[in-house]
Amino acid sequence: MDFFKGVSVGANGLNVSHLQFADDTVIFCEAKWSEIFTIKTILRCFEVISGLRISFSKSVVCREGVADVEVDEFAAKLNCLSQKLPLKYLGLPLGASPSRRLTWKPVVEKFKKKLSGWKRRTMAKEIDRIQASFLWSDSEYHRKIYLVSWKETVAKEIDRIQASFLWSDSEYHRKIHLVSWKELYKENIEIEVRDGVRISFWRDPWMGSTNLLSQFPRLFHLVVAKESSLSLQVARRSHQSRWVFNFRRSLRAWEEDELVRLQNFLGSGPVLRSNAVDCLCWKLIQSGVFKVNLTYAWGLVNDGHIQRPVKLIWNNFSPLKAKFFSLLAWKGRLKTKGLLHKLGILVSDDALRCILCHESSESTEHIMIHCPFVWRIWSHFAVWWGFQWATRSSIEDFLLWWMGWKFKKKVNQIWKVLPTVIMWSV
Template sequence: MKACVFGGNLSVLVNGCPTGEINIQRGLKQGDPLALFLFLLVAEGFGGAMRTAVEINLFKGFSIHRDGPSISHLQYADDTLCIGEVSVDNLWTLKAILRGFELASGLKVNFWKSCLMGVNESDDFMEVACSFLNCIKGRIPFKYLGLPVGANPRRESTWSPLIVSLRKKLNSWGHKHLSLGGRLVLINSVLNSLPIFFLSYMKTPAQVIKKVTRIQREFLWGGVNGGRKLSWIKWRVVCQEKKNGGLGVRDIKLVNLSLLMKWRWRLLQREDVGLWKDVLAAKYGNHILMKAVWPSGTIPHNASLWWKDICRLEDCVESKNWVEELVVRSLGDGACTGFWYDKWMGGDLLCTKFPRLFSLSLQKQATVRELVEVDGDRKTWNFLWRRSLFIWEEESVNQLLALLENANFSNLADNWRWVGDPDGVFSVKSAYETLMKDMVIGPSLLPFEAKIFSKIWESPTPSKVIVFSWQLLYDRVPTKANLILRGILPIENGSNCVWCDNIRESALHLFLHCKVAIDVWNAIFKWLGVVIVLPPNLFYLYDCLSDAAVNKKSQKAFRLIWHS
């Protein structure tokens, strides 16, 4: 380790040229790949001291439940959050540990950058405690790792830093002349990535979603520095995938739900262990680790707003049972799968499919393993009913037994499967794509039109040209007809074509059916050596040019000409 820390060399770039190497004699420098590991090694020393203090009862951490874990500190790199009961003993122990850490590591704690916060404590005690630790008095909510801890996620003020950062980023681009294609690239690469950290933890209020969407929409259509421009196409269409006729801009609300769904999925994974799962299980019960969907009655009225939002993801979209449909049981030995309440046979829950039998059952909470005896390929089901069954009820039992013949058992433990992915593993991408399928966007595209929308993005044409072609296919370009329709151009000025002055100037006429456009296309066809009768619309023209090509190379060139 000493060789790693003191054995490095560095050189300085002067006008782009490196100077001679300098031997490092005073440890790692900022930016060295090993510097991060050194932070972790040193921070682990402090964490070990805190754990030892808790074990010998010198420091009392905070516990949500008597059977839950005791939390004394949280660490991430060089950011540390100490948590404990309010007592003088805790203050003495904490100060002693911090002083010992300084002497052992050589890293001095900057108390003036540290703060002490109390929950439901008197101001007098807090003043004495802050004076004792030589630190400032903090307030809740406070920021830790970039997130506001203790803030109400349903207030717009909590999301103000996000809105400010988005507007600040836009102001830096406001003076630049960006095409529509360039603005689209910036939205997809930058504006959509800025709020990801917030969206992955807190449910976004509707008003904040509207503000963020408005910022993106105005920037896309050219409005900067508070200006507004005409939105030619509905934002829901813009958010569709490119293969479905959109621009691929991610919908903020659906991204938020997809990211929050990851917490629900991680709760169900036994191999995904962590302190956060232990804390949630201690506060809300172990059933949250075994059920994909929780009835509303199981959510405590005093639960945190964050937990209520996580539990009610189903209510945020029109398809209210989307979580139940996408998270299903993959049967192993049946020990952890509820016979009636878990979706393990495909389709509906058995309690829903056989409501009469469920009402008569004395084993409503039983697992699959408790109801079956497996002997090789033979399965015997043991049901208990609260009374003798009628003949028609016995027929329902026979239907149930016929369905259960398809059950396959193994020696493996039961697990959960994500229907939205072929491998059965959850991903934010698959969750977003599934939610997008249920998004209503108005008139649906014909399969032929959807194919053309997908093909236009495969061209090597610059993005600004492709985006204009996309607008053109929707007839959402600033022709006279569209400008008059939106009240921008006075109808008294006339709507006839600027070239022929005979027919109403629409996108289809201007680019395909006008005499000037016809002459241009005929000249192009003659130059290419193809014979094409002008089709009724631009979709068919794109398809005709593609079919006229003799090979893939010429097909790519013909499609490029269509864009031009």
């Protein structure tokens, strides 16, 4: 009925008259008395029909390109307050430049405050899911219009806070990472292409072990849609009968050759399935589903003696914390003085002396087997069991030597638990 016009958004002229969420409403109109009277009438009619009351005292009138005097008159007519942009709506800044980092500072601070209260109950993956769902999606299947690049504004700051939460004692002190992702067989994970919606065309390795960004860095630098999904690129190709890319300038001769190489490399592209969602697959298992026991069995077969100490460490009846401590010792990840010095935490050379013998530098091998004090402990147990032994060069060699001895079942259980118990006690 065109009582008030609202605002026009985007190149297609999308008309937005109001936004609603729960009991909050934002109404857009032009600075005309006729539209103000119309809004006032609609709100009064709503009160009469519903029996509810609108809190005009908590409502505000904001302006854009309108004189302050006129806005104050509008506010007086509506019995509410006047306010300049930007303002907060649902905890997010409304009316400010979304490309400025300062605009998103309150959001980041609120996120930081929430995170400190979650302790260790929150996982980073859940945080990412909430971010994506709340900011960019109406539901699991419908995505909103991107009004701001989350990655360029707040994502890096949020990631920094997450990293600080997961890996640091504070903003200025970082924890020691005891696990390397490469040791978790990252090379054995591959992307299974289905609908292509969740796969980044340039960044994800959906064609082999490397991504297109690594193979064609110059084209990636020049392309406009760097975050384009695989499904979008395939859709463009189906309409144009070839792969189509928008570059920010005309390509030079050698860049044209790179584009031809990319076209040949992509070929006809993957066949997408619209009824299935992209997923990660574990290449070591035929089903593609990651399972700890099968991965462990694969490691024993393929890595041979390298993985054998794992069996000695985990297959005994010592406490779990002692087993994990032995695993860190085997991997050389104990927080010894030598490791702390390597990380720049300890500076003085005098502070690196072994706390037991005060002679050599304190490393994992030294504090566990080479230190004279610890060596006497191992020797005592060796004599007790009737063995003669020589000090090994590394903990791995020592554990392999220990595994070489076999006894009867019950005696063997005691023999297997001794390295873990002694290292934990030391």
